[in-house]
Amino acid sequence: MSPPGAPARRWPGGWFGAVMWTLGGLLLAFIVLPIVRLVATSPVASLRQAATTAAIRDATLLSLQAAAITAAIATVFGVPLAWLLARGTFRGRGLIQAVVDLPLVVPHTVAGIALLFLLGRTGWVGGPAGRLGISFYGTQLGIIAAMLFVSAPFAVNSARVAFEAIDPRLEQAARSLGATPWHTFRRVTLPLGLRGVLTGAVLVYARSISEFGAVVIIAYYPATAPVQIYNLFLQSGLTQSAAAAVVLLIVTLSTFLVFRTLASGRLLTRINRAYG
């Protein structure tokens, strides 16, 4: 029963509500049904076998590790760029924003090829780096580079939106009270935009762990989980790859949910309490 004073109807009713529910529900079903079908296809025994297979386990761990490192790098470099875009009034701001969004529209295989030209053994960066003993082709470093390229816009845009939502007067008040620009950023802007920054990091993590197109070109081996699943699909067929896919799905979804919960609630409260 609704509490006194609460709106009598929680959801929109009538034909309008029915249309909204039908359209939204169809999209929801389109997202959920393949996942349900995938999980239903895989018996527990095959899931257990997939989870204990060394190649699948290593690939999953590699994906988790590379995605976490990518999220950290994207945040460290993306937050300053986000702040510049949110607060800067410089010429070319629109162009920089377009560049940031570029990976969102470039096909990921194209991104992989472009990265290979840059980071490959004869690339602008890959060549000199190779002479220093640093290789991107077929290494975890290359995987991280590919993941970073396709997912960095999420870190920048999420933090930028969060910074733009902060009243500039708060930063002005901090400056007038004696805070330097760095102190103002650390004590006012960052704590207030932290939810957006952490959300961006979680999105980067999620996008990175699912990346296939760019990664497969720059680092076919060591295989990340999506590459390993693709290999299994080619070599052993649908059933074998489905079990591995479910294992990856469970690991990805659980880590994603943990990070998202931390970013949206308890972690933020703790950090803000520390600032207070």
Added chain:
Amino acid sequence: MPTAEGGLAVSDLTGQAGSFRLGPVSLAIAPGQVLAVLGPSGAGKTMLLETIAGLRPHRSGRIRLAGTDITSLPPEQRRIGLVFQDAALFPHLSVAGNIRFGPKARRQPPSPGTDPLLRRLGITPLAARSPRSLSGGERQRVALARALAIQPGLLLLDEPLSALDQPTREDLRALLSELLAALDIPAVHVTHDRDEALSISNDLAIIIGGQLRQAGPASHLTAAPAGPETARLLGWTELGPGTADRGTVTTGRLHLPDAAPPGIHGAVRVFYRPEDLLLGTPPAGTQAAASLTARPRRSSPPGPWPASPSPPTRP
């Protein structure tokens, strides 16, 4: 150049925001003195404060505070307390955290004067509260305490009372007047409310369209505004266009003998201050600047609140 020994001296200050141009503005405020900057919305009052505080770049001019040229200093080095219209309290910090923010940023030891200040502002019990849970008046008191906690050399108040309801505004206005009188620092109080300006300060500066139109003692400005816009801001009411001839001003059917100062002839615009109107026979020994005779046709019944306004009387 204006001088104010130990106070604020602004000379020929100009600024630009898009196509809007501020200044040149020259002001001098002595320690302990409050200047009320009065102007309509969009006149450039806030821009002037932001430029003095260093939050907005200036184009030309100089700002001196307590004898030091602060024109090119960044805001954090100016030691200027700023109170915003909406208080701009840090929502992620408690009230105490907000007040401690400035001294911490300046690495100042906790000031022994802070606790009496909080008591005086009546916000000691609010220390642990979040700014989100405060009323408008409480927020402005905290903002004031936060600005004063850094022991500023100048206090800038940007319409701090305009977002408050009438009773709260009056309470805070009285508190602010008392507090500013006790502080030995110059203060600038920006407002578009004439009554607020006059109740807080004895000195006024009028800004319209980014230009400083008139500045000086409030009594002088209210008695002799420099132009129609200034007059309106200071509470004068326009009767309409008229003509001046040998001291007599005629507007519509009204003839006001001895109303035009010497040297004023031809087309004029006629203004009066409602508080200067006297109805009845002038008391013995007083002389009206202008007077006219009217014969009342009807009068309202006596009482504090007539049910409907009386019809206008014809002269």
